[in-house]
Amino acid sequence: MLLVGTGGQGQITLLQILSEAALIEEKEIKTSELHGLSQRGGSVEVHIRFGKEIYSPLISQGKADLVLGLEMQEALRAYPLASPKTTFLVNRQIVPIPLVKNLTEEEVLKNLKKISKNVILVPASEICKKELGKEVVAGIYLISLAAFKKLIPIKPASILKAVKKIIPSRYLKLNIDSFNLAAKLS
Amino acid sequence: MLLNKPGKKIILLGNEAIVRGALEAGVQFVSTYPGTPASDIGDTFFRIGKSAGVYFEYSTNEKVALEAGVGASFSGLKTLVAMKDFGLNVCLDALGPFVYTGSKGPTVIIVADDPSCHSSAQWEEGTRAISYLTHIPTLEPADPQECKEFTKLAFQISERFKIPVMIRTTTRVAHQRAPVRISNIEYRISNKGRFVKDPRRFVTLPPRVMEMKKELLEKIEKIQTFSEHSKINQINRFPKSISGTGIITSGIGYLYVKEALKDLNLNLPVLKLGFFYPLPEKKIKDFISRAPRQRGEARDESKALSDQKLKKVLIVEELEPYLEKEVERLAKEANCKLKITGKELISEVGELKPEIITLAIAKFANCKLKIENSLKIRNWKLKIPKRFPQLCPGCPYWFVFSAIKKAVDPEKVVFGGDIGCYMLFGLPPLKIQDFLSCMGSSLGIAHGVKKATDQKLITFIGDGTFFHAGIPALINTIYNKSNPLIIILDNGTTAMTGHQPHPGAPATPNGIRIENVVKGCGVKNLRVIDPINQKEFVAAVKEFLNKKEVSVIIARRPCVQIKR
Ligand SMILES: Cc1ncc(C[n+]2csc(CCOP(=O)(O)OP(=O)(O)O)c2C)c(N)n1
Numbered sequence: 001m002l003l004v005g006t007g008g009q010g011q012i013t014l015l016q017i018l019s020e021a022a023l024i025e026e027k028e029i030k031t032s033e034l035h036g037l038s039q040r041g042g043s044v045e046v047h048i049r050f051g052k053e054i055y056s057p058l059i060s061q062g063k064a065d066l067v068l069g070l071e072m073q074e075a076l077r078a079y080p081l082a083s084p085k086t087t088f089l090v091n092r093q094i095v096p097i098p099l100v101k102n103l104t105e106e107e108v109l110k111n112l113k114k115i116s117k118n119v120i121l122v123p124a125s126e127i128c129k130k131e132l133g134k135e136v137v138a139g140i141y142l143i144s145l146a147a148f149k150k151l152i153p154i155k156p157a158s159i160l161k162a163v164k165k166i167i168p169s170r171y172l173k174l175n176i177d178s179f180n181l182a183a184k185l186s
Numbered sequence: 187m188l189l190n191k192p193g194k195k196i197i198l199l200g201n202e203a204i205v206r207g208a209l210e211a212g213v214q215f216v217s218t219y220p221g222t223p224a225s226d227i228g229d230t231f232f233r234i235g236k237s238a239g240v241y242f243e244y245s246t247n248e249k250v251a252l253e254a255g256v257g258a259s260f261s262g263l264k265t266l267v268a269m270k271d272f273g274l275n276v277c278l279d280a281l282g283p284f285v286y287t288g289s290k291g292p293t294v295i296i297v298a299d300d301p302s303c304h305s306s307a308q309w310e311e312g313t314r315a316i317s318y319l320t321h322i323p324t325l326e327p328a329d330p331q332e333c334k335e336f337t338k339l340a341f342q343i344s345e346r347f348k349i350p351v352m353i354r355t356t357t358r359v360a361h362q363r364a365p366v367r368i369s370n371i372e373y374r375i376s377n378k379g380r381f382v383k384d385p386r387r388f389v390t391l392p393p394r395v396m397e398m399k400k401e402l403l404e405k406i407e408k409i410q411t412f413s414e415h416s417k418i419n420q421i422n423r424f425p426k427s428i429s430g431t432g433i434i435t436s437g438i439g440y441l442y443v444k445e446a447l448k449d450l451n452l453n454l455p456v457l458k459l460g461f462f463y464p465l466p467e468k469k470i471k472d473f474i475s476r477a478p479r480q481r482g483e484a485r486d487e488s489k490a491l492s493d494q495k496l497k498k499v500l501i502v503e504e505l506e507p508y509l510e511k512e513v514e515r516l517a518k519e520a521n522c523k524l525k526i527t528g529k530e531l532i533s534e535v536g537e538l539k540p541e542i543i544t545l546a547i548a549k550f551a552n553c554k555l556k557i558e559n560s561l562k563i564r565n566w567k568l569k570i571p572k573r574f575p576q577l578c579p580g581c582p583y584w585f586v587f588s589a590i591k592k593a594v595d596p597e598k599v600v601f602g603g604d605i606g607c608y609m610l611f612g613l614p615p616l617k618i619q620d621f622l623s624c625m626g627s628s629l630g631i632a633h634g635v636k637k638a639t640d641q642k643l644i645t646f647i648g649d650g651t652f653f654h655a656g657i658p659a660l661i662n663t664i665y666n667k668s669n670p671l672i673i674i675l676d677n678g679t680t681a682m683t684g685h686q687p688h689p690g691a692p693a694t695p696n697g698i699r700i701e702n703v704v705k706g707c708g709v710k711n712l713r714v715i716d717p718i719n720q721k722e723f724v725a726a727v728k729e730f731l732n733k734k735e736v737s738v739i740i741a742r743r744p745c746v747q748i749k750r
Contacts, residue, residue: 073571
């Protein structure tokens with residue numbers, strides 16, 4: 001699974017939650033992430049591999065089963081790792097890149113569909129803002145949704161357990177609410 | 187991190203696994219200078235050091251960090267020093283003699299390379315060259331479990347042979363997360379050592395120093411014998427295989443090789459080297475001169491005739507071809523007909539990736555690679571606008587930038603850049619950076635440009651970088667009389683690498699004020715300005731650009747990310 005977005009969308013926390021959830025289920029997992037310069041608002045791509053006999057922390061070209069996009073243009077940018085078998089689960093959100101012509105939602109969607117038939121566009125940021133007052137938990141919402149829709153080999157209950165372990169107590173309720181919202185709407 | 191349940195698995199980042207390994211080995215003294223992809227090692231000790239009873243410090247730069255470690259080791263403490271690749275260059279002057287004197291308290295040095303320069307503006311460094319240069323024993327782990335085990339092993343080697351040992355990781359090892367099986371943490375009762383005088387051992391003065399070199403090479407020979415028998419250099423048993431074809435690899439390359447062999451459904455013999463220096467030469471010779479045979483089949487020496495030797499070997503290594511050259515040398519003695527392939531198929535530029543290795547192995551072993559539909563997509567040239575890293579909204583550097591734009595015509599001024607968040611001045615939309623090199627260099631280069639030309643010049647340096655390597659260069663501009671305008675960006679933290687404290691940070695109780703250092707060096711044109719006061723800032727820039735002596739503006743406004 002490839003998790004993509006822009007710097008500061010909380011990819012590393014999501015990665016920690018997914019890793020912890022895999023550990024709870026005694027599943028093998030390996031991930032790869034980048035720190036430093038690349039986290040300063042640029043494109044961020046983290047790799048997560050679940051399964052038996054995993055060696056490489058990086059996904060090979062064309063081998064991503066799921067691309068989870070926290071931002072639409074970044075989801076499209078992941079195309080070299082995708083194939084017609086890839087599912088795209090994408091937040092319906094464009095974080096504008098300053099001073100250049102950005103792609104529109106329609107352009108991104110049209111191109112994603114050229115890659116794969118399995119494109120699921122979810123207004124996660126919008127839903128989280130409307131229901132919980134906070135966009136930041138859109139990521140938790142989406143990984144929970146991925147678990148409920150069985151797009152990742154992790155049970156929703158394990159995600160919830162991992163959230164409780166990883167998220168600091170003052171933000172915990174908000175994150176659990178976001179998980180529950182995904183449960184309701186999935 | 188401090189969980190003491192031997193046998194349990196916990197998720198660790200490669201860097202955290204190194205910390206865990208050091209704790210399990212009973213480390214007492216840790217010093218570091220931050221730098222991605224090594225920063226998490228220091229940051230973890232910063233968080234847990236006290237409760238783990240370990241002395242920890244962020245030193246002013248890597249050279250000082252290593253020297254502190256040398257002192258602790260000479261005093262008998264178990265010591266760990268961590269840094270990124272460029273840091274090893276900064277402390278190289280101290281490393282050479284330390285390998286000669288050897289360690290007293292076991293000492294491990296962690297150095298993290300960043301192939302593909304994900305977080306390194308400067309150059310794509312492969313520090314393995316320094317293993318040869320200094321003769322420091324070097325291990326290369328591939329995953330978090332190995333990060334932990336190799337760290338413990340490195341302490342053992344250091345203890346046994348009285349020599350510092352280096353562990354070299356790369357971004358994809360240091361920032362790889364996986365479950366790691368933990369063991370007991372060994373808590374030390376005290377961190378107090380004792381310096382016992384022993385000048386024969388600790389003083390590298392000629393003529394003794396030449397004896398020391400001899401003694402070092404003798405040590406390395408013994409460590410090589412150790413390496414020959416070490417389990418971290420492993421040969422996957424020779425399978426029934428495409429006859430006479432093998433692979434030698436190390437570090438992250440090994441993981442991609444295993445992945446590729448699985449994908450291609452190939453079963454080739456693989457030699458994985460955990461030691462980079464000294465290499466287990468006999469083991470390598472044995473590997474390349476052995477005929478492929480079936481599992482369990484007894485080795486028939488008479489069969490080891492040249493026609494049954496390995497016919498070709500692929501060297502899978504990242505960056506420069508050190509292993510390849512070594513294997514070429516060893517093959518001359520062990521198997522002169524061996525065909526050795528490496529950089530021919532695997533580029534010396536950029537990090538390895540699984541698909542690169544799969545393709546290389548497929549070519550090398552002449553097997554067909556299923557070309558998937560996705561390849562068509564890959565070749566499909568899509569125009570997605572580039573998302574460059576950005577200064578954060580509200581970053582104090584935006585105000586500095588805006589004042590500069592108001593004060594001067596950027597076309598008529600040369601702009602020096604240095605290492606930190608402000609190197610983003612070089613990217614759009616800002617684009618005021620005409621040279622950029624290594625930490626502290628903006629001042630040194632600025633001086634050279636000013637001496638060589640009559641052009642106006644403004645150069646930027648962060649507060650962290652000023653303490654790290656800027657001060658000697660500032661002194662040089664004064665001593666050798668040049669007049670750049672130096673703007674010290676004082677945001678109170680080492681922001682780029684994760685907000686580590688530094689000697690001038692306001693939160694540091696014994697903090698050193700930058701203006702006192704600058705004044706103390708004799709700079710007269712000095713102003714401390716909050717860049718939000720644009721008028722004052724613009725006026726100072728205009729005034730100082732016309733001065734005959736060096737001028738300094740300290741732009742002081744805290745990083746927006748620091749919580750106060
Ligand atoms: C020799 C060396 N050590 C460490 C690093 C890693 N590094 C990159 S940026 C940086 C921080 C610079 O801090 P500062 O000058 O205060 O600038 P800021 O990021 O706060 O703007 C460091 C330590 C490096 N590039 N080179």
